[in-house]
Amino acid sequence: MSYFDVFAFQIYPYIAMAVFFVGSLVRYDHSMYTWRSGSSQILSNRGMRLGSNLFHVGILMVLGGHIVGLLTPHSVYTLFISQEHKQLLAMVVGGFFGFLCLIGMLILLWRHLFNPRIRATDNWRNVLLLVLLLAQLLLGLYSIVQSSHHLDGSVMTLLADWAQRIATFRGGAAELISGVHWVYKAHIILGLTLFLVTPFTRLVHIWSIPLEYLWRPYQVVRRRQPGLRYGPRS
C-alpha cells in the first residue's frame, strides 16, 4: 500500500472532519452574521425554484442513502436485504436522485454564469463550490458504471467497511480500499474535501436544517369577514 493511500484514506478523513466541526463552530462564534445559504432568489426568480428544488431533493436523497448505505453494519442489513440487492438498490435509487440533482445543479450553475444580475453580486467561492459539487456528482454517477461490473456487491462491502472503520476510529481502513477502481478513490477524496471547505463557504447552511418546522405549532389563519371591523376601536 502506498503512502498516498495511507494519508488519503486513513489520515485525511480525520483532518477534513476536524476542520468541518471546529471551523464551523469558530465561524458561528466569530462571524455569525456571515452564516447564510446566500439565496439569490431576490435577484432573479428565473429557474430558481426548479433548479434549487431538483438540486436539494436529489442531493438530500443521495446523501441520506450514503449514510444508511455506508454506515449500516453488514450483519444488520443482511437481515432485510441481500448484499447483491443492496448494491442494485444503491445504483438504481442513487442513480435516479443523482440524475435529478444533476439537472438542478446545471440550472443553478447556468444562473451563476449567465444571469447578469447574479453575476454582478456573485463571488468566486459560490461558483467554485457548485463546480466541486458537480465534479463530485459526476464521479458518483460514473461509479455506478463501474459498480455494474461487479454486481455481487463485493466492492460496495469493502467501501462500507472502510467508512465504518473510519467512523469508529479503527485502524486498517486504508488497506481495505487500496485496490478499488480510481473513481471510488477520487469520489471519496473530493467528498472529504467538501467537508473540509464547508466552514469557508455558504455550505455552512447544512447545519441549519429547520427541523423545528416538523413540530412547530399550527398557524391559526382566519378568513376576513365582511362587516367585521379590524384595527383599533375608535
Ligand code: HEM
Ligand atoms: C435540509 C437541508 C437544507 C436546506 C433547508 C437548504 C436550504 C437552502 C436555501 C434556502 C438555499 C438558498 C437558495 C434557495 O432559496 O433555494 C440553499 C442554497 C444552496 N444549498 Fe442548500 N439546503 C439544505 C441542504 C443542502 C445540502 C446537503 C447541500 C450540499 C451538500 C446544499 C447546497 C446548497 C448550495 C450549493 C446552494 C447554493 C445554490 C445556488 O448556487 O444558487 N444544501 N440551500
Ligand code: HEM
Ligand atoms: C465524504 C463524502 C462522500 C463519500 C465518502 C462518498 C462515498 C461514496 C461511495 C463509497 C459510493 C459508492 C457506493 C457503492 O457503489 O456501493 C458513492 C456513490 C455515489 N455518490 Fe458519494 N460520497 C460522498 C459524497 C457525495 C456527494 C456530496 C454526492 C453528490 C454531489 C455524491 C453522489 C454519489 C452518487 C450519485 C453515487 C452513485 C449512486 C449511489 O451509490 O448512491 N456523493 N459515494
